[in-house]
Amino acid sequence: xxxxxxxxxxxxxxxxxxxxxxxxxxxxxxxxxxxxxxxxxxxxxxxxxxxxxxxxxxxxxxxxxxxxxxxxxxxxxxxxxxxxxxxxxxxxxxxxxxxxxxxxxxxxxxxxxxxxxxxxxxxxxxxxxxxxxxxxxxxxxxxxxxxxxxxxxxxxxxxxxxxxxxxxxxxxxxxxxxxxxxxxxxxxxxxxxxxxxxxxxxxxxxxxxxxxxxxxxxxxxxxxxxxxxxxxxxxxxxxxxxxxxxxxxxxxxxxxxxxx
Ligand code: NAD
Numbered sequence: 001x002x003x004x005x006x007x008x009x010x011x012x013x014x015x016x017x018x019x020x021x022x023x024x025x026x027x028x029x030x031x032x033x034x035x036x037x038x039x040x041x042x043x044x045x046x047x048x049x050x051x052x053x054x055x056x057x058x059x060x061x062x063x064x065x066x067x068x069x070x071x072x073x074x075x076x077x078x079x080x081x082x083x084x085x086x087x088x089x090x091x092x093x094x095x096x097x098x099x100x101x102x103x104x105x106x107x108x109x110x111x112x113x114x115x116x117x118x119x120x121x122x123x124x125x126x127x128x129x130x131x132x133x134x135x136x137x138x139x140x141x142x143x144x145x146x147x148x149x150x151x152x153x154x155x156x157x158x159x160x161x162x163x164x165x166x167x168x169x170x171x172x173x174x175x176x177x178x179x180x181x182x183x184x185x186x187x188x189x190x191x192x193x194x195x196x197x198x199x200x201x202x203x204x205x206x207x208x209x210x211x212x213x214x215x216x217x218x219x220x221x222x223x224x225x226x227x228x229x230x231x232x233x234x235x236x237x238x239x240x241x242x243x244x245x246x247x248x249x250x251x252x253x254x255x256x257x258x259x260x
Contacts, residue, residue: 001029002240007080009033009073011063011120012090014041016190017140017231021087023049024232025239026056030085033076035061035120037090063090063116064108073123082131085239086124088117089140093192095151095199106154113158117165125169125178134177138238139166141182143254149215151203159184163250170248179247181238186226186254187216221256 008025012018013034022032026049034049036042039060050056057079061072077083092112094105117139128135144152145159162182169180187193193216200211217223234253238246252258 002236003085004029006030006084006239007032007076007082008085008087008239009035009059009076009083009120009124010087010089011035011061011116012037012140014038014045014058016192017185017188017228018087018089019045020228020232021089021235022056024229024236025085026050028236028240030239031055031080033057033059033072033080035059035063035072035076035090037062063088063120064111066119069116069119070123073120073127077127082133083124083127083135084133085136085138086120087138087140087235087239088120089138090116091140091192093152093155093196095196095203097151097203098153101153109154110158113155114161114165117162121165121169121180125173125176128173128178129176132176135173135179136239136241137166137169137173137178137180138235139180139182141166141184141250143184143186143252143258145182145184145250146252146258146260151200166250167248174244174247177244179238179241179244181247182250183231183234183238184250184252184254184258185231185234186220186252186257188226188228188231190228217255217257219257220254224255226253226255 014036034042043058046056046058059072142159148156166182
């Protein structure tokens with residue numbers, strides 16, 4: 001059990017990467033709050049992962065709402081017995097060329113990724129600092145924290161911003177034993193990505209197969225998608241690491257799509 005007696009909040013945990021990370025954390029002994037905009041789906045996922053209801057809870061939370069984040073994180077701390085790990089993972093994708101990008105959609109995407117990371121981190125840090133037992137903040141970046149692709153300007157901007165925010169958390173958190181690291185996955189076949197395949201095919205005037213082979217996986221070393229398990233394993237590694245030696249970092253898990 002790699003996370004025995006730890007407590008974790010995972011946002012965007014009703015689907016995709018967040019759900020897989022919650023599953024892995026529970027398997028390794030943690031108690032987990034699954035927070036999501038879709039509260040019913042978060043509740044259902046928590047019940048499915050832990051039918052006893054003792055180690056997993058669902059929390060309805062819009063990460064762009066200061067009120068909902070503060071209330072949801074407080075509830076998680078109360079019901080689970082504090083907060084040792086935060087995975088700020090909730091995210092959306094909207095694709096369009098810059099000259100056509102709708103301003104409201106730009107602001108929504110920035111709010112979910114950047115404001116959401118800030119609000120959930122701030123609320124979690126308040127508990128971690130008060131508890132005095134350290135902690136691990138994990139931000140879900142992307143290969144797009146390090147590179148750009150066509151049609152994804154706000155996503156690329158927001159994911160780059162998370163690296164700067166993560167370094168700031170690492171600097172300030174150190175004296176409290178709180179570490180912060182950013183996971184930067186390549187393409188994983190979650191609902192977020194499945195939706196993009198037809199959208200990009202249409203926007204770029206190519207087939208869906210070409211989107212996968214010539215856009216998404218073109219620069220990987222082996223033409224493979226990154227898997228849910230690959231990302232969950234990285235989230236376990238960052239969560240369980242014991243000292244400030246590993247903080248302020250961002251790790252690419254992308255089949256070599258981006259190397260640095
Ligand atoms: P997903 O669509 O499967 O899951 C995202 C979850 O976030 C959903 O359950 C959704 O309800 C929730 N969510 C959306 N807006 C929210 C809000 N305002 N408040 C709370 N929850 C909200 O997507 P995914 O692929 O699992 O993506 C998870 C994270 O991983 C995102 O930050 C995404 O940018 C990042 N990421 C994904 C990939 C990939 O290829 N799938 C690659 C790199 C990074």
